[in-house]
Amino acid sequence: MSQSNRIKIAKRVVEELPEGAVVNLGVGIPTLIPDYLDGKKVYLQSENGLLGIGPTPDEENVNMDLISASKKPITMDTGASLFDSADSFVIIRGGHVDAAVLGALQVDRYGEIANWAVPGKSILGVGGAMDLVAGAKKIIIASTHQAKNHQPKLVEKLTFPSSGIRKAEMLVTEHAVFKFTDDGPVLIEKLSDISMSELRDITGAEFKEKIKL
């Protein structure tokens, strides 16, 4: 997966974020989003207790007690606030995050997400993934269209452990934007020059097309 494709996904997700939204970013492609906001103001929430993540500090301004959920040094934006972990998850679980942008191992045809555990490997980390899935007002999955082993991310039925019964609203890959409905995924936009038959070949679930022209 080229970096330019990852950036393409991040930029497309930014279009979905309303001005002034409270946004939580998961690991992977979502971490690119702060660099591609293009002047749009959003308030980035970090589950370890901060609303208002600012730019990455230069080396002499690193404070390892001011870190992101990925444990990387960060700064505070103007108007930032700090709180404990219980309040942080009041924000997350209580439905006060406008949008969570998450990576995924798999997403099923209705938007159910698997993003915390791989079958056959030690399942020893969940972090805040399930709380975000349960509580964010809108969930956007930002992911490559296929995994490294070329398996599709969008599948009919999850084979990886589910992160919760709450469904994602949208999936953005380097090739396509899908919205999830009760009838399954709907392709609303193509982001590459891939043909429709090729796209169906590399997608693991049937989908409808409703492309805006």
Next chain:
Amino acid sequence: MKKLINSSDALNVIKNGDTLLVGGFGLSGTPLTLLDEIAESDKTDLTVVSNNLGEAGRGLGKLLLAGNLKKAVGSYFTTNRDAVEAWNNGNLEIELVPQGTLAEAIRCGGAGIGGFYTRTAVGTKIAEGKEEKVIDGERYILEKAIKGDVAIIKSLKADTLGNLIYDHTARNFNPLMATAAKTVIAEVDEIVEAGEIDPHQVVTPHLFVDYVVESKYVKKGGVYIESI
């Protein structure tokens, strides 16, 4: 100052088999001095409740290598390869709890609440064996509160009464843990006179804090290093 003790005295309040609540997110907000004391002691069969198990060989990772631990309760252990290995070898029990559920369980433990219903993890492996209830049409699972025998927490500054403030995101689980254990020991970078911390700024009121220990770590270039 009445509550001030040496870090080695903290070992007197920790018994074999105790459940310890240990503050921190990774190494940030972790009582490194107190953990060093425990790692050098012969304490055994401890259960630790903490978001992570430190890093390999650092923070709580030291207790794992020193053989102090029986069980770890937390949300994310994958980044400490020693924890993964110890679990695979059957040398460490692990209870995986979603981070928000962990925080709320500790908050409830300190607030006199026995448990709570949450939507987090409904329909997942983590919900297996837990009571499910439908409330206003939505599915929830019951999670029990978490309490500890001893909490060891980290704060930026204490006053001589034991009021605490925290450094940025080093706050994390610390104020919650301060409420949820029978005995609470706060490791602090600095101690000031009562009255010197603006009451508006106090995050943990002194009544929650039993003992205060001065940290042997100092921050250089934004990173904690051992000073003594």
